Amino acid sequence: MSITADYHMHTHHSGDSDAPMEDMIKSALDKGLEQICFTEHQDLDFPDWYDLPEFPFILDVDSYREEFLHYKEIYADRIDMNFGVEIGMQTHIADANAEFVKRGGYDFVIASIHLVDKKDPFYPDFWEGDTIENIYRKCFNSTLENIRLFTEFDVLGHIDYISRYAPEGDTTYSYRRFADQIDEILLYLIRNDKGLDFNSKLLGNDISLLPNPVPDVLKRYKELGGRIITVGSDAHTPEKIACGFEKMHEIASACGFKEYYTFDKRTPVAHAL
Numbered sequence: 001m002s003i004t005a006d007y008h009m010h011t012h013h014s015g016d017s018d019a020p021m022e023d024m025i026k027s028a029l030d031k032g033l034e035q036i037c038f039t040e041h042q043d044l045d046f047p048d049w050y051d052l053p054e055f056p057f058i059l060d061v062d063s064y065r066e067e068f069l070h071y072k073e074i075y076a077d078r079i080d081m082n083f084g085v086e087i088g089m090q091t092h093i094a095d096a097n098a099e100f101v102k103r104g105g106y107d108f109v110i111a112s113i114h115l116v117d118k119k120d121p122f123y124p125d126f127w128e129g130d131t132i133e134n135i136y137r138k139c140f141n142s143t144l145e146n147i148r149l150f151t152e153f154d155v156l157g158h159i160d161y162i163s164r165y166a167p168e169g170d171t172t173y174s175y176r177r178f179a180d181q182i183d184e185i186l187l188y189l190i191r192n193d194k195g196l197d198f199n200s201k202l203l204g205n206d207i208s209l210l211p212n213p214v215p216d217v218l219k220r221y222k223e224l225g226g227r228i229i230t231v232g233s234d235a236h237t238p239e240k241i242a243c244g245f246e247k248m249h250e251i252a253s254a255c256g257f258k259e260y261y262t263f264d265k266r267t268p269v270a271h272a273l
């Protein structure tokens, strides 16, 4: 078997993508996918930054839904399309995010940390003013705090996302080094029937890189009793859809997974790996 569902992707409805929705669908068909889920960004209270427009990640849900339903009908006999969202968590907006999700009628909700203390790891100033180890600790603390407050989600997005942007050559991050905090997050997810987004974005840049989570974290999730994983490219352009999925299949199998999941109206559906 192979992975035939990509459950993390963005189009022009997200502030950091220009991709036309139909181009994403056509690329998914070209790559042999049977199912996709759009997961557009909704990041309330994202800080102003010089190279971003004002309110860069506020989703226009009506326009997103309208375009989605239009193409869902056109492509109904060729691909199963699902309506998802990626929520940017911050503790002070947990209630607003929950309300937003309830209003949307989504098939699938990813909860992600894109900011720690209102700073974005993408920019170098995030990594200044403390040791890198402490910054990772702060991020994992914040992840746990946020998923305890905001529960309207199905999978936790790219759990070790900030490692993507660590200063070049830095080797601080490993599962072992942060095992205490990572285990706490994984156990919370498992006990609350939440899953993990197994995210291949970096493999789309360089196939020798590791996914998020890294294999050691995925393996630990399985050991602790974790069951639900969704596989997503986090594509922001059509050519990145399903990037690295063969390698993702190998890693998930090697970690002991026999299934991956899709979601229909927030209900998990298992597929053989």
Ligand SMILES: [Zn+2]
Pocket: 086, 112, 114, 157, 158
């Ligand atoms: Zn994300």
Ligand SMILES: [Zn+2]
Pocket: 008, 009, 010, 039, 086, 234
């Ligand atoms: Zn994303």
